Amino acid sequence: MSGSVIQVSDNLYIISTELLNTKNWLSTYLIIGDKGGMLIDPGPSVNIEALMEIINEEFSNIKIKYLGATHIHIDHGGGLGNLAKLLGDVKIFVHPRGVKHLVDPTRLWEASIEVLGDIALFFGKPQHIESSKIVGLEDNSGVDLGGITVRAIHTPGHAPHHISYVVEPFNILLAGDALANLYEGRVYPVTVPPFNFPEYLKSINKVASLNYDIISVAHFGYVKDNPDVFLQRVKDKAIAWASTISDLIRNGYDRPESIYDKLLEEDLELKFIVKFREKYKMFEGASYRAVLGMYQSIRELMKSL
Ligand SMILES: [Zn+2]
Known part of the structure; x- marks a missing residue:
């Protein structure tokens, strides 16, 4: 098995593959109810084979019947189409605004290439999904897995169609990219374009x-002790x-490149993360894109004042 499985609570696991030799790059969630398993954020198309290898090895008795994504960015939901084909009879849950992009991923793919460049080509093109398999989740609506409910909490900002999921009755939030990236205890905002700071x-x-009680982020892992302190740090950082x-x-x-350099000088956490991830191709340009998204949103705000 190439990857890791972390148990967060009863029936809730974080699975991470080692795509491009990167450890702990994406929290994929497996939630197991009496009616079957649900996978949230399976990752891009290129990730599906490695992910299913881990699931077949570690959870061979679980039938995956539900799929979901916190949002449709291809590093989170790009592999939903491949998975749906592989698994056959599944229901797929996303934000109502994401549904049409799963049915026809053309625009999503174009935008991914524009924002991510080469890494999008590596992640792979999302496959079309039949609309009958997809369910748009309104704010506060739940998916009943049998003994466990996965409830959607709309959390726009990172993307207008971003959902976080609460796993009930455990009171655990799977926050995707709604809050921040967390590496080695350091945080930075997930603010790639098109980003909306006020939202x-x-x-x-x-x-x-x-x-x-527990908050998990997509990149990567979860916070168990004092999630309120973590949230305050996230907010302080975004405001800073x-x-x-x-x-x-x-x-x-007025050049995002020089703004990025300045921020890197000031923000030691960001500097640490950039250094920490330097050797991984997966993260090439990721922190620059985050600063670019924040810059564009702030520039728009300043124009409108
Ligand atoms: Zn994203």
Whole structure:
């Protein structure tokens, strides 16, 4: 088996493959109810074979009947089509605004190439999915897995169609990219374009008001002790980025590259993460894209004031 399985609670696991030799790059969730298993964020098309290898080895008695994605960005949901073909009889859950992009992934694929470049080609093109298999989840609606309910909490900002999932009765939030990246205890905002800063802040506040016991993020892992402290750090960090970037814009900085360099000088957590991930091709340009998304959102906001 090439990858890892982490048990978060009864019937809830984080599975991670080692795509491009990268450890712990994406939290894929397996939730096991009496009616069957649900996989959330299976990753891109290229990930599916390795993921299913782990599942067949470690969970051979579980029938996966439900699939979901926190959002349809191809590093999270790009493999849903391949998986649906492989598994046959499954229902797929996403935000209502994501449904049409799963049925016809043309625009999603074009946008992925535009934002991610080469890495999108490596991840692979999402496959078309029949609309009869897809269910759009409204805010607060749940998927009953039998003894466990997976409930959608709309958390836009990172993407307008972003959902976090609460696993009940455990009071665990699977936050996808709604909050932050977490590596080696360091955080940075997940703000790739097209990013919406005000919506993102609202979503962080919404999550904070709902008092979860455990919060998991897509990249990577979960926070068990004092998730409220984690949320405050996430919020402080996003606000610090926004304020540094707006100051730089006011001082005449108009190239995202030089704004990125400045932020890297100031933000030691970001500097650490960039260094930590340097050797992995998977993360090439990822932190720059995050700063670019925040810059674009702040620039729009400043224009509208
Ligand atoms: Zn994303």
